[in-house]
Amino acid sequence: MTSTITTEDYQAFRLFLEEVSGIVLGDNKQYLVTSRLTKLMKEHDVHSFSALMGRIKTDSRLRNRIMDAMTTNETSWFRDVYPFDILKEKLLPELAKQRPRKVRIWSAACSTGQEPYSLSMMTQEYLQSKPGSLAADAVQIIGTDISPSVLAIAKEGVYEGVAVSRGLPQDRKSRFFRKVDKGWAVVDDIKKRVSFRELNLMQSYTLLGRFDIIYCRNVLIYFSTELKRDILARMARSLNPRGYLVLGGSESITNYSDDFDLIRWRNGVIYQLKS
Numbered sequence: 001m002t003s004t005i006t007t008e009d010y011q012a013f014r015l016f017l018e019e020v021s022g023i024v025l026g027d028n029k030q031y032l033v034t035s036r037l038t039k040l041m042k043e044h045d046v047h048s049f050s051a052l053m054g055r056i057k058t059d060s061r062l063r064n065r066i067m068d069a070m071t072t073n074e075t076s077w078f079r080d081v082y083p084f085d086i087l088k089e090k091l092l093p094e095l096a097k098q099r100p101r102k103v104r105i106w107s108a109a110c111s112t113g114q115e116p117y118s119l120s121m122m123t124q125e126y127l128q129s130k131p132g133s134l135a136a137d138a139v140q141i142i143g144t145d146i147s148p149s150v151l152a153i154a155k156e157g158v159y160e161g162v163a164v165s166r167g168l169p170q171d172r173k174s175r176f177f178r179k180v181d182k183g184w185a186v187v188d189d190i191k192k193r194v195s196f197r198e199l200n201l202m203q204s205y206t207l208l209g210r211f212d213i214i215y216c217r218n219v220l221i222y223f224s225t226e227l228k229r230d231i232l233a234r235m236a237r238s239l240n241p242r243g244y245l246v247l248g249g250s251e252s253i254t255n256y257s258d259d260f261d262l263i264r265w266r267n268g269v270i271y272q273l274k275s
């Protein structure tokens with residue numbers, strides 16, 4: 001078993017990864033590839049990277065495992081706080097006036113579910129503070145991701161250890177989770193407005209329908225300029241008129257899209273589809 005990767009195999013692997021996921025690896029990320037794939041290769045009895053490149057052409061299970069190993073699934077509850085405060089304090093109050101019967105939110109690249117469930121928790125807090133402003137079942141949240149294994153965790157909605165504690169204040173933990181054998185389960189009132197499905201952001205979004213808000217956070221950074229432009233253009237077409245787009249703290253639309261107005265709120269920015 002060798003854990004070194006030749007320049008040729010590395011180039012072939014980079015191409016494969018970009019083709020299937022859009023993720024662009026830098027010139028010198030051989031160490032990343034070897035450190036993430038060595039254990040998996042052992043498990044699948046693959047003895048070299050060239051053998052691995054051969055196997056992934058026909059073995060879709062192995063391909064999925066490789067995708068899982070190569071994607072960064074890091075997330076946390078109420079990550080960066082701001083995107084969740086703005087939902088409760090600005091976006092839902094505005095949408096409640098415009099379309100009180102149906103508000104659709106898409107958490108694109110939702111990883112293990114913390115983002116869409118945190119959005120549901122904020123919705124719950126909003127509904128409790130402004131009863132009747134939105135129909136009880138008006139808000140629908142859809143979480144999508146390319147990785148079946150993170151989606152399985154998201155759908156189950158049970159978290160333990162660091163996964164339950166990162167970013168989660170004690171009072172929200174006691175209101176929105178219940179203790180179960182395996183850890184902490186998201187309560188049904190929060191779970192019921194969230195659904196999940198597998199979706200590669202390189203593929204069509206039309207089956208998802210239109211949204212009022214899209215959260216696309218901490219995933220565009222991995223893609224090429226061309227793919228960023230393409231994704232933002234298709235997200236613009238997936239929004240209802242004057243719909244909102246929320247990106248990650250280190251991401252922006254500058255150089256990638258002209259479809260949005262910049263909305264400044266408190267110490268941050270989000271985007272709104274131009275009219």
Ligand SMILES: C[S@@+](CC[C@H](N)C(=O)[O-])C[C@H]1O[C@@H](n2cnc3c(N)ncnc32)[C@H](O)[C@@H]1O
Nearest residue numbers: 021071074075109111146147200201217218219
């Ligand atoms: C760092 S996590 C971001 C999670 C969450 N949005 C947040 O900000 O906390 C990035 C996620 O993007 C997903 N991802 C990577 N490439 C993707 C693609 N082409 N289509 C859909 N999801 C993808 C990964 O599986 C991973 O779960």
